[in-house]
Amino acid sequence: MAKRTTARATMKKTVTGAKQRASRLSMAMDKKGLEQKTRVDLLAIATQAGVVGRSKMTKAQLVDALLKNSHSSKPQTSTAPALKTSTQAAKSKASTTRTVSRSVSAKKTTTKGGVVKKSKASSKPKPAVKPRPAVNERPEPKQSVESVTPPREVSQRSQEPPLISTAYLMGQIPSEAIGSSPRTDLSDWESLPPRYGDHRIVLMVRDPWWLYTYWEVRPEEREQLVSKMLSQGDPPRSSVLRIYDVTGVNFTGSNANRYFDLHVDESAENWYVDVGEPGRSFLVELGLLGVNGGFYPLVRSNRVSTPSFGPSDKVDEEWMCLEEDYWRLLGAAGGFPRANSSMELQQLLRERLQEILSSESLFSEMPSGRPVGIRVDRRRQFSFWVKAEWILYGGTEPDAEVLVNGERVPLRSDGTFTFRFALPEGEHRVPVTATSSDRVETRGVTCQVDHQMKDRF
Amino acid sequence: MRSEPTGYLSLVLHAHLPYVRHPEHEHFLEEDWLYEAITETYIPLLWVMERLCHDGIDYRLTMSLTPTLISMLKDDLLQQRYVRHIERLIELARLETERTRFEPTFQRLAHMYLHRFERARQTYVEQYGCDLVEGFRRQQDSGKLEIITCAATHGYLPNMLQRASVRAQISTGVQVYESALGRAPRGIWLPECGYNPGDEEVLKEFGIRYFFTDTHGIMFGSPRPKYGVYAPYYTRSGVAAFGRDTESSKSVWSAREGYPGDFYYRDFYRDVGFDLDYEYVSPYFNGAGDRHNLGIKYYRITGPTVHKEPYDSVAAISRAAEHAGNFMYNRQQQMSYLRGLMDRPPIVVAPYDAELFGHWWYEGPDWIDFLFRKMACDQKEVQLITPSEYLERYPKNQVMQPSMSSWGYKGYHEVWLEGSNDYIYRHLHKAVERMVEVAQEFPEASGVRERALNQMVRELLLAQSSDWAFILKTGTHTDYANGRVEQHIGRFNRLYSQVRDNAIDENALTEVESRDNLFPKADYRLYACAG
Numbered sequence: 001m002a003k004r005t006t007a008r009a010t011m012k013k014t015v016t017g018a019k020q021r022a023s024r025l026s027m028a029m030d031k032k033g034l035e036q037k038t039r040v041d042l043l044a045i046a047t048q049a050g051v052v053g054r055s056k057m058t059k060a061q062l063v064d065a066l067l068k069n070s071h072s073s074k075p076q077t078s079t080a081p082a083l084k085t086s087t088q089a090a091k092s093k094a095s096t097t098r099t100v101s102r103s104v105s106a107k108k109t110t111t112k113g114g115v116v117k118k119s120k121a122s123s124k125p126k127p128a129v130k131p132r133p134a135v136n137e138r139p140e141p142k143q144s145v146e147s148v149t150p151p152r153e154v155s156q157r158s159q160e161p162p163l164i165s166t167a168y169l170m171g172q173i174p175s176e177a178i179g180s181s182p183r184t185d186l187s188d189w190e191s192l193p194p195r196y197g198d199h200r201i202v203l204m205v206r207d208p209w210w211l212y213t214y215w216e217v218r219p220e221e222r223e224q225l226v227s228k229m230l231s232q233g234d235p236p237r238s239s240v241l242r243i244y245d246v247t248g249v250n251f252t253g254s255n256a257n258r259y260f261d262l263h264v265d266e267s268a269e270n271w272y273v274d275v276g277e278p279g280r281s282f283l284v285e286l287g288l289l290g291v292n293g294g295f296y297p298l299v300r301s302n303r304v305s306t307p308s309f310g311p312s313d314k315v316d317e318e319w320m321c322l323e324e325d326y327w328r329l330l331g332a333a334g335g336f337p338r339a340n341s342s343m344e345l346q347q348l349l350r351e352r353l354q355e356i357l358s359s360e361s362l363f364s365e366m367p368s369g370r371p372v373g374i375r376v377d378r379r380r381q382f383s384f385w386v387k388a389e390w391i392l393y394g395g396t397e398p399d400a401e402v403l404v405n406g407e408r409v410p411l412r413s414d415g416t417f418t419f420r421f422a423l424p425e426g427e428h429r430v431p432v433t434a435t436s437s438d439r440v441e442t443r444g445v446t447c448q449v450d451h452q453m454k455d456r457f
Numbered sequence: 458m459r460s461e462p463t464g465y466l467s468l469v470l471h472a473h474l475p476y477v478r479h480p481e482h483e484h485f486l487e488e489d490w491l492y493e494a495i496t497e498t499y500i501p502l503l504w505v506m507e508r509l510c511h512d513g514i515d516y517r518l519t520m521s522l523t524p525t526l527i528s529m530l531k532d533d534l535l536q537q538r539y540v541r542h543i544e545r546l547i548e549l550a551r552l553e554t555e556r557t558r559f560e561p562t563f564q565r566l567a568h569m570y571l572h573r574f575e576r577a578r579q580t581y582v583e584q585y586g587c588d589l590v591e592g593f594r595r596q597q598d599s600g601k602l603e604i605i606t607c608a609a610t611h612g613y614l615p616n617m618l619q620r621a622s623v624r625a626q627i628s629t630g631v632q633v634y635e636s637a638l639g640r641a642p643r644g645i646w647l648p649e650c651g652y653n654p655g656d657e658e659v660l661k662e663f664g665i666r667y668f669f670t671d672t673h674g675i676m677f678g679s680p681r682p683k684y685g686v687y688a689p690y691y692t693r694s695g696v697a698a699f700g701r702d703t704e705s706s707k708s709v710w711s712a713r714e715g716y717p718g719d720f721y722y723r724d725f726y727r728d729v730g731f732d733l734d735y736e737y738v739s740p741y742f743n744g745a746g747d748r749h750n751l752g753i754k755y756y757r758i759t760g761p762t763v764h765k766e767p768y769d770s771v772a773a774i775s776r777a778a779e780h781a782g783n784f785m786y787n788r789q790q791q792m793s794y795l796r797g798l799m800d801r802p803p804i805v806v807a808p809y810d811a812e813l814f815g816h817w818w819y820e821g822p823d824w825i826d827f828l829f830r831k832m833a834c835d836q837k838e839v840q841l842i843t844p845s846e847y848l849e850r851y852p853k854n855q856v857m858q859p860s861m862s863s864w865g866y867k868g869y870h871e872v873w874l875e876g877s878n879d880y881i882y883r884h885l886h887k888a889v890e891r892m893v894e895v896a897q898e899f900p901e902a903s904g905v906r907e908r909a910l911n912q913m914v915r916e917l918l919l920a921q922s923s924d925w926a927f928i929l930k931t932g933t934h935t936d937y938a939n940g941r942v943e944q945h946i947g948r949f950n951r952l953y954s955q956v957r958d959n960a961i962d963e964n965a966l967t968e969v970e971s972r973d974n975l976f977p978k979a980d981y982r983l984y985a986c987a988g
Contacts, residue, residue, distance in 0.1 A: 039586070043586030043587065043588075051533075053533070054533065183481050183968055184964050184965055184967070184968035186944075186948070186965065186968060186969065186972075189944075189947045189948050189951045189969075190940070190943045190944045190947040190948070191943055191947050192884055192942070192946055192947065193884075193950065196887050198887075202618065202882075202883070202886060204616060204618070204870075204882065205615070205861070205869075205870065206869060206871055206874050206875075207867065207868070207869035207870060207871055208869070210871075214879070214882065214883050216883070270879060270883075302618065307654075307677070307860045307861035307862070307869075308677060308679070308860060309677065310677060311676070311677065311681060312677065312679035312681050314680035314681065315681050316681070316683070316855060316856075316857075318855075319680070319682075319683040319855040320683065321681050321682070321683040325798050326681055326682075326685070328798055329676075329682075329685025329686070329687065329795075329798060330676050330685060332685065332687075332704065332791070332794065332795060332798075333672045333676060333685050333686045333687075333700070333702060333703055333704070334672070334704075383763065389556070389734060389737075419555055419556075420556050420737065421555070421556055421557075421558050421559055422556050422557055422558075422559060422563070423559065424559055424560055428559050
């Protein structure tokens with residue numbers, strides 16, 4: 001993780017907005033003031049203050065909770081947290097007009113990181129299962145959780161989250177610490193058992209043609225079976241999945257419509273089975289095949305049915321539907337041109353129905369409707385780009401007024417300031433002035449830059 | 458009662474996110490999924506509805522809010538963290554308005570974002586007191602929005618073999634809906650449109666009147682459906698099934714023909730999180746500090762080129778209006794064609810992921826806005842309707858058994874059952890079996906044991922989220938998805954042994970409760986009848 005930098009541009013102050021919000025959400029809690037607010041305003045304040053269970057509170061309860069909240073814990077401030085930087089303000093003495101001129105010609109090649117993967121989230125595929133805590137965690141210990149019973153009671157709150165805070169300008173994440181605090185460690189609660197000691201096989205449907213099965217076999221059961229086979233003079237040759245078609249049959253073990261065998265690895269614990277037949281019922285047995293061809297079952301599965309694929313043969317007399325109309329409606333649903341004769345359409349659709357076996361779904365263009373194909377495939381692009389930004393920084397008395405381009409900018413508590421500009425090619429100038437708080441002294445510079453990018457090749 | 462049109466259109470938005478809440482970490486990458494969706498989709502959709510309401514436009518929209526999403530939107534910690542998140546975005550946008558001083562094109566866009574984020578914050582904090590569910594509830598109460606529910610954690614029902622498992626998912630979904638929205642849900646969105654014949658009996662048991670299937674769920678149903686997907690059908694339990702119309706879906710999200718790929722629309726993939734100097738943007742990254750999208754995007758799609766032109770919001774908005782007009786025109790054509798095949802007005806059901814609108818397709822909410830206005834003011838052939846209203850108007854429908862299906866790739870269960878994710882099912886099925894076992898063994902539990910049993914329900918439901926299988930299949934964030942399965946199954950199994958051995962570690966239980974704190978009314982007795 002790269003170090004967080006401190007260079008931050010200044011913000012164009014919409015002081016009023018921030019001030020209004022600050023006063024509206026101010027934690028200077030007095031009962032009367034609170035009672036004059038609407039419930040929605042109180043809820044907003046309660047959110048800032050982290051009052052638990054607030055969404056279900058009446059107005060009066062909110063007022064009480066907020067008063068309690070402001071008396072307990074730490075004193076709250078309504079402004080951005082004061083940053084404990086050195087108070088020795090860097091005194092700026094520069095006052096002459098300088099002209100900076102620079103031409104950038106790229107020498108180093110950097111490649112652009114991070115082609116975005118298409119995913120619900122916006123990030124590089126970087127797991128965050130156990131992310132490191134944010135870099136600028138507060139060093140001082142936090143109080144431990146006093147968790148009582150109900151799950152709604154979530155950890156303690158520290159301060160209210162600051163309003164738009166200049167803290168970020170300093171490259172410091174304010175220590176609002178919403179949520180994370182020393183907790184009971186659960187890491188040894190998070191694992192999947194390799195097996196459950198069961199003796200069973202489970203069957204699932206994947207689609208009209210495929211089943212999925214998984215199993216777990218107790219070694220002692222298997223050994224018993226092997227000894228039985230040996231005693232019967234039919235030693236085991238291989239493990240076998242026997243798939244029974246039991247459509248319309250109450251299966252007893254020997255009355256299936258038909259069955260077929262799949263040889264599976266000794267070590268396998270699951271298998272995909274191609275039954276190739278929509279609209280049928282199946283179950284499977286896992287067992288051992290003897291050298292003499294005997295089949296000795298170990299476990300039998302549940303019963304499943306594959307869906308039929310294609311139009312049903314059954315027709316409801318009351319809701320009669322002409323064959324032709326059915327295909328037209330299916331065509332319409334599939335987004336086919338409507339001008340086709342029904343025979344042609346039927347042919348088209350049958351072809352499409354076959355396609356589903358191999359690749360595209362007939363109807364579902366994509367899983368869950370994420371747009372695709374809007375991206376440029378950059379896999380075989382060698383990308384390279386360089387851009388320039390101009391960073392100006394300086395300092396004065398903390399109470400002075402600094403104007404950049406004629407607009408006032410906020411200072412850090414030590415009187416320093418930083419701002420940056422994207423730098424297109426050409427000449428740019430920025431006047432910067434500082435005026436002392438008693439309005440006696442004003443100094444200024446005009447920063448000027450002439451920026452050019454030249455192709456080297 | 459409005460006069461009978463040529464046909465009806467029912468737009469359905471499915472709003473869902475898995476439960477991503479990590480109080481144990483200060484900044485957690487995956488929580489951004491929620492914050493992005495709030496900023497880019499949920500709030501903009503509320504803006505659209507408010508504007509329509511304000512202008513007296515009569516519209517109908519159906520929208521699911523999944524129980525995990527409701528739980529997150531109602532959660533104090535996540536509400537606070539969202540406020541922090543949007544405030545950081547506002548701050549970054551403000552820095553951007555400074556940084557772009559010499560680039561007026563980008564400066565205008567920076568101001569657009571600044572304004573948008575400030576407005577989002579205001580809507581979130583001041584208008585809805587940080588509770589967006591309240592916003593949707595108000596829209597529902599106005600009679601124009603119908604909110605439907607979903608399975609508790611968006612569990613993929615066809616891969617659940619035990620009836621008790623399906624019952625718990627559905628009943629929790631209904632219960633969360635009722636406590637959040639103050640009435641019973643009429644409809645449900647089956648997670649991923651995954652339909653397994655027989656599930657309608659559970660829906661019936663919990664008072665749900667309709668659900669949706671994909672096109673072939675209806676077309677391959679038995680007996681043959683008289684009206685294709687252009688009318689609902691009653692299952693034998695009396696619950697109605699509506700089928701998805703592919704044509705209207707395609708025009709919105711197809712890679713080839715879809716609107717969102719228009720060159721004037723905003724490019725999702727060009728984000729300042731990747732485009733700007735690392736040191737400048739890194740303070741705004743969550744998680745381990747890797748680059749990720751931050752939500753400020755300056756370019757339009759431009760074309761299949763690496764070079765991108767700056768975004769022009771005026772041009773983009775007028776494209777959205779054109780596309781809305783085009784969609785409406787196509788529906789009119791479609792309706793008049795279908796009307797010729799049917800002896801009553803067809804209903805075209807067009808479901809989409811809600812996050813498509815605004816998050817992926819930035820102009821999507823505006824498109825909806827234009828579409829609804831045009832439909833209300835410019836024509837009479839196509840009327841917007843909710844499934845409930847349609848059933849009230851046309852209560853007589855064919856009885857039919859829909860076919861097993863989903864709206865996933867290839868139309869069945871393969872997305873959630875394949876090499877990357879099939880390992881989870883042995884654990885999920887075992888957990889349900891154990892849950893049923895202890896529910897039957899301790900029918901009258903109280904105190905700490907009851908707490909532990911109810912927490913087991915939460916862990917089991919969370920482990921069943923279809924999202925983990927989906928993420929594993931798509932291959933991004935796989936460590937996170939694997940980790941979540943391990944966490945929930947691990948916690949479940951640990952609690953199971955402690956309950957059995959009467960040795961519950963109360964500290965650890967409290968910790969688990971505080972981390973997986975959703976569904977406060979979870980009741981282990983749900984599983985007592987194995988079914």
